[in-house]
Amino acid sequence: MSDAITAEGLVKKYGDVTALDELSFRVPQGTVLALLGPNGAGKTTTVRVLTTLLRPDGGRATVAGYDVVSDARRLRAHIGLSGQYAAVDEHLTGAENLEMVGRLYHLGAKRSRSRARELLERFDLADAADRPVKGYSGGMRRRIDLAGALVADPPVLFLDEPTTGLDPRARAALWDTLSELVAAGSTLLLTTQYMEEADHLANQIMVVDHGRAIARGTADELKDQVGGNRIELTVTDATELETARQSLAWVAVGAMRTAPESLQITVPVTDGPEALREVLGRLAEAGVRVRDAGLRRPTLDDVYLTLTGHQASGTDERAREATR
Numbered sequence: 001m002s003d004a005i006t007a008e009g010l011v012k013k014y015g016d017v018t019a020l021d022e023l024s025f026r027v028p029q030g031t032v033l034a035l036l037g038p039n040g041a042g043k044t045t046t047v048r049v050l051t052t053l054l055r056p057d058g059g060r061a062t063v064a065g066y067d068v069v070s071d072a073r074r075l076r077a078h079i080g081l082s083g084q085y086a087a088v089d090e091h092l093t094g095a096e097n098l099e100m101v102g103r104l105y106h107l108g109a110k111r112s113r114s115r116a117r118e119l120l121e122r123f124d125l126a127d128a129a130d131r132p133v134k135g136y137s138g139g140m141r142r143r144i145d146l147a148g149a150l151v152a153d154p155p156v157l158f159l160d161e162p163t164t165g166l167d168p169r170a171r172a173a174l175w176d177t178l179s180e181l182v183a184a185g186s187t188l189l190l191t192t193q194y195m196e197e198a199d200h201l202a203n204q205i206m207v208v209d210h211g212r213a214i215a216r217g218t219a220d221e222l223k224d225q226v227g228g229n230r231i232e233l234t235v236t237d238a239t240e241l242e243t244a245r246q247s248l249a250w251v252a253v254g255a256m257r258t259a260p261e262s263l264q265i266t267v268p269v270t271d272g273p274e275a276l277r278e279v280l281g282r283l284a285e286a287g288v289r290v291r292d293a294g295l296r297r298p299t300l301d302d303v304y305l306t307l308t309g310h311q312a313s314g315t316d317e318r319a320r321e322a323t324r
């Protein structure tokens with residue numbers, strides 16, 4: 001299988017900020033790479049370098065076989081891009097925006113029009129097709145921008161946080177669309193703050209921080225790498241959270257995570273069943289009323305937290321709803 005995207009030692013600096021610090025990776029054709037990382041990690045910079053919007057200060061990269069610097073013009077004909085912030089013409093209607101993209105890709109007037117209608121339908125925008133985009137909601141703008149990235153059926157797609165701001169239904173619909181495109185041979189590089197999205201779509205995940213890859217692999221490989229079990233405990237009352245934390249501290253082998261709104265605490269442990277027994281004993285002694293307690297394997301959230309020290313900033317609840 002050939003590589004649709006290659007990056008070797010990419011460097012990008014903004015003054016004294018090193019946004020990309022010798023980043024290397026490859027994305028085989030027909031697969032999905034998800035870039036995960038906290039704010040400022042270098043995800044958007046990576047996308048901008050690979051889509052020729054930014055020139056790297058070092059290293060080299062190719063997309064669809066074209067060099068991002070020396071072959072930038074030809075490269076652009078083979079990619080679709082939806083940036084972190086929607087780039088649409090406010091004064092044009094949804095349909096006109098998509099037709100314009102078609103014309104830029106030399107699809108011809110007729111084909112551009114039919115392609116626009118097809119995508120408006122697919123992105124649930126048919127009813128708004130003839131309204132100027134300036135009257136669109138945030139989620140509608142996002143969708144028209146995503147549709148724009150697909151107009152020319154490009155073999156390589158770059159989507160920077162594609163589902164941020166989408167409601168669960170729109171998110172699920174986009175996931176389906178992307179899965180179909182990849183099944184048909186497209187290559188996708190996406191950035192996301194939603195672990196669920198990476199778990200669902202990506203063949204490979206790369207976690208970046210400070211412009212460097214700090215982990216990479218399939219979702220399962222990353223979960224195995226973090227290893228161990230988690231105790232997940234829910235108490236009945238917020239006033240009991242602190243006592244519960246003290247009991248859990250006895251068995252914790254890593255950072256404890258508390259979600260006060262759901263009265264839930266999660267902690268990594270080594271000997272799962274034994275640790276759970278011990279904790280339940282201590283909680284009973286302390287008079288803490290436990291609503292729910294159990295052992296589970298690490299999730300991608302745990303991987304991310306362990307690797308970066310940051311909790312994923314996306315509300316995964318919304319992503320979860322989208323898959324129900």
Ligand SMILES: Nc1ncnc2c1ncn2[C@@H]1O[C@H](COP(=O)(O)OP(=O)(O)OP(=O)(O)O)[C@@H](O)[C@H]1O
Pocket residue numbers: 014017018019037038039040041042043044045046084
């Ligand atoms: N135009 C710019 N001028 C100066 N610094 C910049 C510029 N663009 C990005 N940076 C810096 O480069 C680093 C990487 O930024 P980048 O936008 O690639 O991060 P990101 O991973 O996309 O973050 P986010 O999750 O917030 O979108 C950050 O430290 C950022 O402040």
Ligand SMILES: [Mg+2]
Pocket residue numbers: 043044045084160
């Ligand atoms: Mg970004």
